[in-house]
Each structure stands twice: as structure tokens, then as C-alpha cells.
């Protein structure tokens with residue numbers, strides 16, 4: 001056991017060096033009024049066979065995001081270890097307190113784990129769990145696919161995502177992995193992350209990192225589940241963990257992934273005040289700069305007509321508002337543009 005794993009308070013039953021199929025539960029301490037030695041069990045699977053890369057598959061980092069949980073759980077329950085060459089670590093419900101509560105934030109300490117990385121071994125439950133993921137799980141991985149959706153707060157165009165990495169070779173390797181995953185879109189973020197996400201942790205360790213947005217609005221997106229399951233299968237094929245070629249046909253008859261970009265400065269559109277937001281377009285629709293993105297209705301005020309919010313740029317809608325009622329400062333729409341790297345390819 002490494003010094004980093006010894007520092008974690010979470011017990012891991014998996015021997016990452018062992019061949020074959022292992023399934024069990026991380027045991028995370030959670031002292032409560034009626035159970036001072038209480039623990040929370042987090043499912044984990046490790047399949048290893050022969051030599052090959054290690055692919056880490058994570059779902060349920062946000063509890064109200066279902067497609068990745070479903071796709072990873074099904075794969076973990078059904079994949080024959082003899083079919084693989086290498087290792088697959090699967091955690092379909094990383095943030096299980098949030099998963100079982102059907103919430104984005106942890107019901108234990110109110111934190112968003114995806115804003116807590118690299119975490120703290122002696123911190124609150126969520127910080128402790130983030131620290132475990134970074135210090136115990138990630139050192140084993142060569143490739144990480146962290147499956148998200150936009151949860152209750154939004155809907156999204158079905159997509160993978162990645163950062164506009166400063167290392168050109170790593171960026172090209174990640175772009176190739178995204179293309180192999182085969183979602184309709186791949187979104188490259190330029191200046192969007194504050195460094196506290198799981199993705200940033202993965203990147204700091206030099207591991208290929210892909211995220212996804214494959215649903216939202218608090219329901220299971222049927223095509224999102226299909227793309228999640230196929231994308232995982234495609235990634236395993238791309239990295240040689242299972243045999244075969246990635247399937248890149250799209251449901252609309254097109255082929256392959258359209259690489260896009262979200263830049264911080266004008267991709268995000270915010271509500272100017274509290275109200276009921278009426279969007280004009282669905283995620284995935286093409287929109288023009290200056291066109292109406294939606295109307296904000298101030299139902300309680302007889303003197304305020306609907307407030308039009310317009311697109312700051314042309315592009316394709318990546319995320320659109322979900323819940324109807326929004327607060328001043330909430331993002332109601334994110335527009336992506338076609339991929340044009342800030343840094344020249346090497």
C-alpha cells in the first residue's frame with residue numbers, strides 16, 4: 001500500500017494488482033448520532049486480464065445524472081473478464097450519498113464533489129471521498145472516462161468534453177479518444193474550469209481524460225444511455241482493451257463526432273434577474289448571434305413585460321436551461337462554436 005492510500009480513511013477491498021474479476025464496496029467512515037462507527041458502502045469493480053492499459057469508468061459523481069450510472073453498472077454486471085486485455089476499474093456510483101438522494105450535491109455536507117478535488121483525507125465526507133479518488137484510484141489509470149449529464153439544472157447536446165490542453169501531444173491523444181467515443185459532439189473547453197474538478201485532477205496526473213454530458217432535465221435520456229454504452233465500448237476498442245473497431249454512426253444518419261469549443265467569455269448566457277425562463281431553442285439547435293434565446297417572465301410583477309435574452313454569438317446550443325424558474329445569475333444557455341484551437345497543432 002502506498003503512502004497516499006495509507007493516508008485515506010476509506011477502506012478499499014480491491015487488490016488492483018490481481019488478475020480476474022473483483023467486485024465489492026469501498027467502506028467510507030460516516031459517524032452519525034445512532035451509529036458512531038457507521039460506514040457508507042461505495043460499489044467498485046476491477047476486471048484485469050493479461051497486459052494492457054487501465055481504463056477508469058466513473059458515474060454518479062453528481063447523483064442526479066443517470067445515463068453513466070446505468071451504462072457502467074450494466075457493463076460491470078455483464079462483461080466477461082476473459083474478453084479484455086488490460087484492466088477496467090468501474091465505479092458506477094462514486095458519490096453514492098448523492099446518488100441515493102437523487103441530488104447533485106452531497107446530502108451529508110452539502111458539497112459538490114466536482115468542486116472539491118483533489119480533496120482532503122481529513123476533510124468532510126465529500127472532501128475525503130475526493131481525496132480517495134485522486135490519491136488511491138487515479139494512480140492506477142491510463143485513461144479516465146467520467147460520465148456526466150447536466151442533471152436537473154439543464155439539458156444538453158449529447159457530447160464528450162475535454163480541456164484545450166497545453167501539451168499538444170496529450171491534446172491530440174485526447175481528441176482521438178473523443179472521436180473514438182463517438183458522441184455526436186465533442187466540446188473542448190477553453191478557460192472554463194477552475195481546477196477543482198475531477199477532470200483537472202486526472203489531467204494533472206498525465207492521464208487521458210474525457211468527460212461527457214449525455215442527458216439532463218432530471219430524466220433518463222434514452223439516446224444518452226445508448227451513446228454512453230456504445231462510447232465506453234468504443235473507448236475500450238480504441239485502446240485495445242477489447243477487440244474490434246469503434247462504431248461511429250449517429251442516429252441521424254451522419255457519421256463521426258463534430259468537434260466544438262466552449263470559450264468562457266461569451267458562450268454562457270445568464271438570467272438578468274429572478275424569473276420564469278421560456279427558452280426558444282432546444283440543445284443541439286443551430287442559433288444566430290442577436291436572435292432571441294428566450295424570455296424571462298416576471299409573473300409576480302404587473303409592470304414588467306417579458307425580458308428578451310439574446311445570443312451573444314452564433315453556434316450550436318450545448319446546454320439549455322431546465323427547471324423553468326431561474327435566479328438572477330443562473331446560466332440559461334451555453335453556445336458552442338466549431339473547434340478552432342488557440343494553440344497551433346504540433
Ligand code: CA
Nearest residue numbers: 062148149150
Ligand atoms: Ca454533471
